[in-house]
Amino acid sequence: EAQVTQNPRYLITVTGKKLTVTCSxxxxxxxxxxxxxxxxxxxxxxxxxxxxEVTDKGDVPEGYKVSRKEKRNFPxxxxxxxxxxxxxxxCASSWRGVSYEQYFGPGTRLTVT
Amino acid sequence: xENVEQHPSTLSVQEGDxxxxxxxxSDSASNYFPWYKQELGKRPQLIIDIRSNVGEKKDxxxxxxxxxxxxxxxxxxxxxxxxxxxxxxxxAGGAGGGNKxxxxxxxxxxxxx
Numbered sequence: 001e002a003q004v005t006q007n008p009r010y011l012i013t014v015t016g017k018k019l020t021v022t023c024s025x026x027x028x029x030x031x032x033x034x035x036x037x038x039x040x041x042x043x044x045x046x047x048x049x050x051x052x053e054v055t056d057k058g059d060v061p062e063g064y065k066v067s068r069k070e071k072r073n074f075p076x077x078x079x080x081x082x083x084x085x086x087x088x089x090x091c092a093s094s095w096r097g098v099s100y101e102q103y104f105g106p107g108t109r110l111t112v113t
Numbered sequence: 114x115e116n117v118e119q120h121p122s123t124l125s126v127q128e129g130d131x132x133x134x135x136x137x138x139s140d141s142a143s144n145y146f147p148w149y150k151q152e153l154g155k156r157p158q159l160i161i162d163i164r165s166n167v168g169e170k171k172d173x174x175x176x177x178x179x180x181x182x183x184x185x186x187x188x189x190x191x192x193x194x195x196x197x198x199x200x201x202x203x204x205a206g207g208a209g210g211g212n213k214x215x216x217x218x219x220x221x222x223x224x225x226x
Contacts, residue, residue, distance in 0.1 A: 033214070042119075042202055042218040043157065050212060058213055059114065090156060098214040099145040099164070099207040104156040 004105035012111045021076045023091030032074040036087040081112045115140040119217025136203035137185040145207030151200045193224045
């Protein structure tokens with residue numbers, strides 16, 4: 001089954017404790033990205049990757065890191081989480097860039113206390 | 114960068130009526146305009162998209178129109194049904210707008226019986 005998976009689905013952590021949210025797709029997609037969803041603000045792009053070893057900032061990259069060492073995986077790293085990073089996070093992938101359907105993962109609900 | 118404004122933020126219609134959601138974008142270089150539907154607790158899913166070389170596109174009860182001169186595009190849902198109740202997001206990006214996808218803030222559509 002073609003899908004995008006994220007782990008964990010729910011996470012409660014404390015300020016400053018490094019965490020990683022994993023994202024994996026099995027569709028051989030070139031483009032992957034991370035979004036955060038906050039009430040009233042819609043979906044905001046954090047980082048995206050056009051292919052292996054090619055990543056770039058989205059609209060809200062501060063406080064986040066990403067890497068793309070393999071085509072299927074695109075982890076999101078919060079090295080020192082803060083309460084303002086409490087949000088719902090979605091990973092997405094598409095065949096080739098933003099001009100194609102984005103397939104979203106199930107989401108990760110992160111709470112930073 | 115791209116800025117997408119979406120209106121209204123909430124929309125309530127009677128079953129069988131039509132619903133229209135409007136978006137404006139700022140970057141004339143953007144050439145791809147998708148619409149995503151997000152049901153409660155679920156991930157966003159593409160329902161229709163349009164590229165800048167097309168003025169209108171239809172898929173059964175949904176249609177999207179694009180006015181490049183005015184930099185706005187709209188989603189039209191006819192004969193609304195209760196299962197159309199969801200949050201709808203417009204987005205813009207692609208081509209000269211780069212590899213980012215910028216979303217609007219969403220419209221909560223409620224279809225009442």
